[in-house]
Amino acid sequence: MWYRSEERGVGVAFTDACEGNLAAHTGDDPAEVARRRRRLEEQLGSGPVRYVRQVHGIVVHDVTGAAAQDGDPAAAPEADAVVSADGRPVGILTADCLPVVLVGEVPGGTPVLAVAHAGRKGLLSGVLQAAVNSVRGHGAHGIEAWIGPAVCGACYEVPEEMAREAGALVPGIVSTTSWGTTGLDLPGAARTLLEANGVRVRPETLDHSAWCTLEHEDLYSYRRDRTTGRFAGVVWAREGSGRDE
Template sequence: MWYRTDSGGVGVAFTDVAEGNLAAHTGDEPAEVARRRRRVEAELGTGPVRYAWQVHGTAVHDVTGTAFDAADPLASPEADAVVSADGTPVGILTADCLPVVLVGRRPGRVPVLAVAHAGRPGLLAGVLQETVAAVRAHGALDLEAWIGPAVCGACYEVPAEMVREAEETLPGVATTTSWGTDGLDLPGAARSLLEERGVRVREETADRAAWCTLENDELYSYRRDKTPGRLAGLVWVSEEGGRDE
């Protein structure tokens, strides 16, 4: 497990290659993906986790009060963020894109949980803004975020024209790679977006060199390996966190 914490009755974790590929949409055998997911859920004590079928968009799927077949990893809604206000655990899958976990607190009630898949297209289109709005729509006022392992700004090289267009949409996202070429700093831009909207970003996720998927063999990186493997960003209500009745 790359990272695991309990924050005020809410568990947050990001997996690594030790847990295996947790995505069913990249060509792996669904039964094997389901087996790995159950193993991670048992290790963390989450209960069945709801994922999304990610398409680099901005749609947020609200799973509050809905049922699903946990044995079928292909039975996921097409969306790039998932939110739950009833304690349902949620997860997002990535291999260079940003996995972002959000927790919204509500006095006397179960926290609102959310995850977002924020690759370059989704981040520029507003997936994080939509996710924050969905969490707040459930009455959460105090929001906290974890930005999980992703390719860092020192490693994310893109064409100059792409940088220009991205900077027009999201000022401050442009950067220079460690070898002097044009790049984008998606983790830094995500942090700025969240903080501008009053979301506290956990400091331990700010060390991007340690959390760079391209630089760490213990993390999946599509850019490095063209891998079908995906790590998961997960959030759940831990035992002391309680649930709504």
């Protein structure tokens, strides 16, 4: 487990290669993926986690009040963010893109939970803003964010034209790699976008030199390995937090 925190009635975790590949679209055996997911749920004590099939878009799937998800990992709906207002655990899968967890407070009620998959396309298109709006749409305030492991700005090399286009949409996203070429700082841009939308970013998740997927072999990286698994960012409401069982 790369990171785990449980406080104020909410649990947040980012897995690593120790928990194995948790995605069904990488050529892995779906039954084995489902088994790993169940094992993770037991380890976290979270209950069944709702995932989506990510397509680098900005659709937010709301699982509030939804029936139990089909056991087949490939049967999940297409979306790039998930929101839950009744404590149902939600998760997102990544391997260089940003996994972002959001938690919003509801006075006297269950915290509103959300996760977002923010790669370059989704980040520039507004997936984080869409996820924040969905959390607020359930009456939540005081939103906090955890930015999980991703490729850092010193490692994410892109063509100069791509960087110019990105910089025009999100000022400050352009970076320089450690070898002197043009890059993009997705974690830094995410922090800027979230804070501009009134979200507090948890400080322990800001040091992406320690969280860079490309640099750490215990984290999956598509840019490094091409054929690789996916780790998960998961958030769940703990017992006694007002969750409707």
